[in-house]
Amino acid sequence: MHRLVLFGLLLVLSPLAASAQAPMEGSGSVSSAAPPTYTISSITVEGIEDARTREFVVQTSGLQVGEQIQLTGSRAIPEAIRSIYDLGLFSDVQIHKGAQTAQGITLIISVQPEPTLALYRMTGIRDRHRDDLKEKLPLILGRPLRPSDVERSKQIIKSFYEDKGYLKTTVSAEQEERLNGNIELTFNVDRGEKVEVDEIIFSGNSVIDDGDLRDAMETNIENRWWRFWKGEKFKPEKLDEDKQKVIDLYRSKGYYDARIVSDSVYYTSNEDVNLRITVAEGDRYFVRNIEWTGNTIFPDRLLTQRLGLEEGAPYDGVQLEKNLYGNKRGTDIAGLYMDRGYMKFQPVPTIRVVEGDSLDITIAVREGDVYSFGDIQITGNTKTKDYVVRRELYTVPGRTFSRSAIQESIRRLMQLKYFSQKSLTQGPNISIDEKKKEVDLTYAVKETGSDQLQLSGTWGQFGVVLQLGFQFNNFSAQNLFNWDAWRPLPSGDGQKLSLNIRTNGSFYQNYSVSFTEPWFRGEPTPIGGSVSYSRYTRALFGTTASDGSFTNINTRLFLSRRLDWPDDKFMTSTALGYQFYNNRGGLFPSVPDGVSQTVTVQQSLSRSSIGNPRFPRSGSKFELSLEVAPPVGDLIQYHKWRFKTDWHIPMGEKFSLSIGSDFGYIGSLTGEDVNFERFEVGGTPFDYSGYSYGTEPIFMRGYPVRAIGPKRTLPNGQITPVGGRILNKYTTEFRFMALQNQQLQAAPYLFFDAANSWNSFKTFNPGQLYRSAGVGVRLYLPIVGMLEFNYGYNFDRYVPVESGDSGARDWGFQFTIGQGF
Template identity: 60%
Template sequence: MRSTLSVFLLALFVGASPLFAQTPGTATGRSGPPSYMIKNIRVDGIENQRTRQFVIQSSGLSTGQTITLPSGDTIAEAIRSIYEIGMFSDVAIYQENREGNRVDLVIEVTPEPTLINYKLTGIKGRHEDDLKEKIPLVQGRPVRPSDVERTKQIITDFYGEKGYLRTDVQVEKQTRETGNVALTFDVKRKKKVEVERIRFTGNERFDDGDLRGAMEKTRENRWWRFWKGEKFKRNAYEEDLQKVIDHYREHGYYDAQIVADSVYYISDEGIGINVTVREGDQYYVRDVEWQGNTVLSDQRLTNSLGLREGEVYNAVAMEKNLYGNQKGTDVLGMYMDRGYMRADVQPTVRVAEGDSLDITFDVREGDVYEFGDIQISGNTKTNDYVIRRELYTVPGERFSRSAIQESIRRLSQLSYFSKQSLKGGPSVSVDEEEKEANLTYDVEEVGSDQLELSGTFGQFGIVLQLGFQFNNFSAQNFFDGSAWKPLPSGDGQKLSMNVRTNGRYYQNYSLSFTEPWFRGRPTPIGGSISYSKYTRGFYSSRSSVQDGRFQNFSTNFFVRQRLGWPDDNFQTGTTVSYRLYDNRGFIFDSTATNNRKNVGLFGSIPTGRSQSMSIQQSLTRNSLDNPRFPSSGSNVRLSVEVAPPLGDFEQYHKWKLTTNWNVPLGEHFSFGVATNFGYIGSITGDPVRFERFEVGGTAFDYQGRNFGTEPVFMRGYPRGVIGPKVQRATGLEPAGGRVLNKYTSEFRWMAVQSRQLQARPYLFLDAAGAWSSLDTYNPSNLYRSAGVGVKLFLPIVGMLEFNYGYNFDRFVPIGGSEGTPNWTFQFSLGQGGR
């Protein structure tokens, strides 16, 4: 490409008109270059009049404008502006027809060829679709050589991240008669390249295995990690080199360095890495000094920092405790939670005598800031006030980092917004004069409503299910026809409706509603109502149940209240419930003298009419970051339920403690541990016939079968096989336990997180037991299982869970189960339980 500026200057000097002729605008004796007024501007090299006009507008030049010739930045800036359009490979501006102080300018351009189309060969499927989203080429637009090179680089980088480091991209350019072009990118991925060897030199304090272990994403390929090739990624490798240094810094090697590293090919499919380190000496903390702090004492700052005199100097821990740790107890966080938004702390480390370090922290506290204007954007369905009531960032209150973090956590718990949109927190703009921090929460709404349409086959034949769960309902707009899109929404209320039926023999109807903020306060209230009806008999070679009829009606009302002490994560709740069971039928036994006996349709429910009225009080602390897929935080719940002996009502008292603890392991992995303890006892000393713990199976197994008991799901085992059992006329059935212990652990991977699908595969290890009384209680006698599974959340369908588990312990079989250790596939729809 020629130098356009040189062409322009040459045109000025060889032009027909004299360059420095005296004119009215350039008086003799006046210093500096002469000025000229642009009389006319012409564009050469383009036929289209509208495009010529667009070039003139883009140049910033106009008729009547005064410019300085031959020097000045106006022409050079005009050339740069036209180049930035991206339509031309060459641009030149020169003068013609100069008369006095008036001059005509000519803009000469060479258009880039227009792209007819492009295609990728050598690849197909999803890779092709993913690449086309990244490639900057657009059909019908000019294509520059830099665009072609950029596309080649995008393709090689794309496959480089997947381990194809030797990907080769060849470009075939076909020029048509019109001058436009078609491009073909022929991609040859070749074989994957994996890291075969990592070697360190200069390391004496730590062996190669320790230093390789410090590298998180760059690992040697090993046969036993057959499911995962150890790909080499340049950016990850640079980060891992820093992690090697951090490993030394964690153990007191203050001046450890990497002095050299090299990456080389061992073969066509493998690379080797050599890293040379200089370890230096190990240092200890001698003295810690603070300067400039007036708000927080030296002792409190030192305690938060975690440094102790005489201990090994841990530079990594110091930086985390200084600028940001997961607990939020870092030094900078303590200042920011007190309004000192601009606070800054800079450490100075000095080598003292021998192997000692003196550390001085220079604190600049700054001014106290308050929250200013709080804006919300991106919400198209959820009303602003539903979001604002979850925010802890209140205008006029002191700025607080923890208030922002808690606001994000509570917005995540709503499940209305994508995690990605909340991850970065709100954008902050600061008014320095008013000392205010203005926040904007930019959210991206995702589908939270669920439609469930399914069918199952069981003891009543084919059962169809239709369910709706609206998690962002608006009851106040129920009679507003314009708000039905397809239902009134945006007020954060929850409405659930469900119908299950096989037509003649079985029907179930349920409805529930929750208002999370009653009268403008965080006091959830709500209730539910359910009715089920069964009409059928059972037949076998020995006996039969005829005229079987079972009806169940249940309803409850609850109110909860958020507590401010010990912190805002605590909540108390009260639930009042009523249950009615009507279980009827009689049995003919061909081997008995009196072959007619009154029994119920379900042997697990007492025959005849049974009722219970109960009140439950609960105390909960919930700090989970996400209700569906928690990766951090905990949920602890203690509840006591009492069913008093009112007349012939069923009586019991029931105690439950459930816990759920989660620890993040990097960005996509987490580990969770959960427990479930329960006990149900008698108030009057009479047998407890209802609400026992029935352990085993999934929510899918209990559809239409969980009357009178509390199902406790257990992966790897069939429904109800864990715990006491009873022999009834229709066969062996679960009796339910009065004492429950259950333990669950999961290692999870958040594999997919998008608006269309969220997927979390996991490994699990479970153990549970149920006993008939405290006398038979043996907490060491547990049924164990382990396996793999995946949870999927689709906005319309809801939560799906598949697991494949192995039960380690034999059990007494029920129905078609075998009772021996084996692998079992299970499926559930809905949140399920642990």
């Protein structure tokens, strides 16, 4: 029975199988034929009216008349479509076959142009944010507007506000078509409320309390009402960095295996967020042994000393990393090797837990080869000549590579004030030639305006005084008679020229000029001089004189030199000065009647490690000087000592603390009383315009001009300052670098000052100081120069010298141009 069924199936299926196999057996009966090949006889473009644009589309496609082409199975058509679409001008691109003749076929390129952007606006945002966003958006008026551009712009706006703490920002886009087919685009922005960190909750910690852990987090910190200068916005992208700061705090205290177990972020009822972080502190570990391997240049003892970890002391993982790879003091081990040319030095630390709470640290040193400086290029200096930049560089071709040489070169370039600080702080571009073992550097600088124009006015006891000043910080005296170099003045050789005129017409005139050559005879030996002339024909300072005149001529020559010992940041300077006074009719009480003359010799020693001279954040500066006026003939005699210090301590990325002092003493060479060059304390440089003859003004915030120091009463009852022979002054500032760009630099600050001057050591009391505090801001504009404003409070009463001044404790506003306090 089964055999009969099987035989029947075979009879039914055999004809079907034969029919299915028949085509396979025939030669080419259903074979896959190749696509036909056509010759392109012409190419036309649809959707564009402009003939030049149509020609441009054809050229972009890569298709040519006379070309052999297959419409299917070839890459030519898809690549042509892709090339045209990549222009960004069209929303749709198609290519299809047109008429066919004996000569070939016509290809039709059909395109759909994108609408042109005629105008775009943003609603719901501030004007200053609108300007910032316009620099970021990929939108150009008069260019095609693609859907991808709109979506990308929406994302940029949203990210912009999310970075400012508005995590719930929504952005919608509306397009309105004009009659000519162009598009007006409107972005509707709803920032919502700023999301701040309401509370940070720690758990699992017992060794370090919650407050210290919160303080370790730098970006996401709790919102507190008293931190009015800083908004505690929540930045989720910075959360991992803040958590690492928490772990670093534990590692700095010896908790080697501390870790974050879990963290969560959740919204509160007031739409802010809370952070909950659970830590596992682990055990505290101590350093048992430190071992070095692979080091041949420096001994173990020196490397261990630089590492800063002591055997038996708690393990400090943060200090280990900083002292290995880079710390702010420049005393790290990487710097030690890199200053010897080992630029590819690499330390590999291995830490092993032993005997319960102890750690053995093994650091394998890979010293590598010694490299030298190769080609040194300078780019971006459109005005300053190459040699002016090169003479400040410590990175000289052929010298052994040194990291500190690069850092010092950048600091020296900052001192010039010719280039933007941002372009310098990024450092030079580095290229390594492994065959020659050379390091090529390119200093990509960006010129910034260093010349200054001062146009100002002030009101004094002789009326309105107008000032016009020019300060050229990158002058070129050798091109003075080269008319082609006047653009508008000859520049680029690094010399300094200053011209100033002050006048109120017939009663007062002052003219001054100064010049400095910073590199005399190709050496870092600044040389220069100044001369000024002043004349008054009206009584000042409340005197009874109604007739007379006052003339002053002041000249000064100086020569400075950079020293190599104790280090190359020291400088010595020698100056010769001559002053002529002709006080007829007693117009100036601080100067004797008749003709007075002084010849002075000044010697000074200074050291400066300050980087940015306009807004210093780090480094220090001190200056010790002695000025002697010899008692020759009828010349005025005295000796004058000064000691100034200035320290800058960085605090975070934008904050810094500045502490300064100024001590002075004026003595007599013959035993006679000294009435010249006494210290008058108070006021601003702006206040002293035309007043400081025979005295030295010491500027101080919070007090009026010449308010502090010894005084005497004139016959008419008027109180006038006589200046002190001993000076003590202290300044403290807490600064914030708020804005730094090509157009404006701004640094607000809090200040606390204290100062006084005394007539002799009998009355000298260093604890008796006049104090002031307040707020201020320094602004730097490339052409105008430095502007400074402050609003301060004087804590101590003083004897007033100006009419209308009560000498009471009060708030006061001050400002100055050019020279700061």
